[in-house]
Amino acid sequence: MRRRNILKLIVLVLAVAAAVALSIPKLSNPTSGIPLGLDLRGGVHLVLQAQPGANGKPITKDDMDKAKAIIAKRVNELGVSEPVVQADYQKDRIIVDLAGIKDPNKAVEVLKTTAQLTIRDPKGKILMQGDELKDAQASQDPSQGYVVNLTFTPAGAQKFAAITKEYLGQRIGIYLDNRVLTDPKVNVVIPNGQAEITGYSTLQDAANDAVLMRSGALPVSMTIAEKREVGASLGVDSLHRSINAGIYGLAFIFLFMLVFYRLPGVVADFSLIVYALIVLWVLWLFHAVLTLEGIAGFILSIGMAVDFNIIIYERVKEEIRLGKSLRAAVESGFSRAFITVIDAHVTTLITAVTLYVLGTGTIQGFALTLGIGILASLFTAITFTRTVLRWVVGINPQTNTRWYGVRREA
Template sequence: MRNSKSKKSQKTNSTILFLVAVLAVGLLAYAGFFGFKNVFGYRVKPFTETINKGLDLQGGISVLEEIKGNVDNDTLERTIEMLSMRVNPEGVKETTVQREGKNRIRIEIPGEFNSKKVLDTIGKTGKLEFKGPDGNVILTGTDIKDASAYLDDMGSPTIGLELKEAGAKKFADATSKFLNQRIAIYMDDEMLTNPTVSAVITNGKATITGSETLEEASRQANIIKSGALPVTLEAVEFKTVGATLGSNALPLSMKAGAVGISLVLLFMLIYYRGPGLMADIALIFYVVLVLGTFSAVKATLTLSGIAGFLLTVGMAVDANVLIFERIKEELKLGKSIRNAIDAGFGKALSSILDSNITTIIAAIILYNLGSGSVKGFALTLMIGIVLSIFTALTITRFLLKLSVEMGLVNSTSHFGIKRG
């Protein structure tokens, strides 16, 4: 009698837990794809608004710049910082400025179609200026010897500035004249920082405080140092993706992805029935989880990235197929459903890890050696594979066990196995 009540209670608890899980997945999916207009006064944006879209999805300009002559790694990194500030001074655009090869820099500006403006902005000589409160120029980039960022004794981000001999003399006069006043630092007429002069500096070595983080201080130090870089940039590749082409690519890609995922869900449901339904719920959660991760890490989604994402959906399904086939083998040996599920997951683990780890290694190589769209493909592939392993081994297993406990999957025929 007690055993019967215990089983009934377990079935009820499992049913409630299953319904809560399905409801949670449904709400997350709805929020991700459609959003909510008003949740406690806040608007929940859909993935289409929170995930950055690449050049090929919304149109824009891509430029490949080459630095003439031999440059070291520090010079290249500082040049990247300088170009980043030029093409995105407010820091709000979805621009990409990254190294490509030994001495090339790829610049992508989605939503921008004025090619002359972009080329003029990128190609102009960097102009670093220190200006006093009267607006007169005190120092230029040629007066800077070095600039670096560090944490001072109090743990505050600080920029250490070292000037050349001529610059040191000019700065000594300026700090004496403008003591307790501000000297602003500009790069290409954009204010970089505006520190207050707290002491007369005669030795050509100054410190600039006020940065909120060490990363911000490093960025500013690199830009200050880059003001004196004797580098020449040449555009070796230039392309414009039209707004119409870019805007058409996204809905077509979304439609193709929706059709592909729907066919996969339908296949799992028809072929594996009850267990297939659990896999479908886990797969929907997986899709939401991956897209949510893209949004959280501010990844830029491109056409190749969408291809990588859809590939990981296939690999997520493949993991479930491996698990279910292992379970079927265990059922054929006469094991109970519960024991077959535990054994199936355990025996499928090595196969799942082997296939996915080799793909992750390939993706890492592509990310490090590739460029532009190849990096986007590799990044989405890595994120998707890691999350597909997680959902297959945890979410699918969790849902499958609940389905057994509540009696939804209680016969070997639900796995396609008929016992005589």
């Protein structure tokens, strides 16, 4: 039995060491690791204010839902990693956080543009609108330079064919809002629903217009109510400060557990490493965005995990003082602490769920990491720590109780 427990502990230590060695480069990788939020990576925070129409028509919840969906689609088309797009229905605002964006000003223009695509006759009369557009893709044409290729729906293709037939030999304009994209002369009837917009100076300009066309027009016009840029250097500095705070805090916790609980403290410290790995891998698997508030929730959950271990070990120490054997003291101590630990986990988890459901943005980030941390803490405190401590006691059940932080009276 003793050799078996020693073997189990060796295998476990090696497995955790391998997991740590694998996790550090994997989870910290800027591209494939845990995505960082705006405050840690830098980027731009936008508040877009919806404007009532010229006729004074009020903005409805349906308008806001459509605007949010279209802006979210535009953000995804821009290739921004883990964006945050939220609607504030009471103030008719769309809140957007774009982390790691390279050209904030260009992104802002793309997001706030109404992007109503129209085809007009030489006098400016609207002949066709963008809701009949199926796709728009930017490309480079050897003869035309940078272009946007338009593809219409079947119904749109028929309408476009009729327009090119009616205005054969004349110019028709393709507009994005009130900006003329192109006004070519119609030389032939176009029956296949294909059109080409030329005259772009860069492929990025063509791609930006293509994004606007593909995502559709906003149901209401938007203005910028707030714009706040977070520099990449500031985000990196915040990340380094958070990491340093976490390292110092963990070092103090590890030392505290070793001094006051001796051998069980070693088990608790080992469990904390496993706990941290579980939380970080869960965040990575669910593509959660890590923010300063999320790091705060993570550190808070670490403190609670330590607190649960302290509750359990104090119960174990009480059982040892009553004269029980180490094996019996461990089992009785965990049993006595079980209800207390469960109650603390459940109440804190309810708080985390409430914050996540009712909160927004950074509050949700805090609640998410706190909730994941509580569930991971429940596993490590009740299952993992108990199992490892059983193996430790099984190696030598007659170990001097001083190794468990207890001095028995002679």
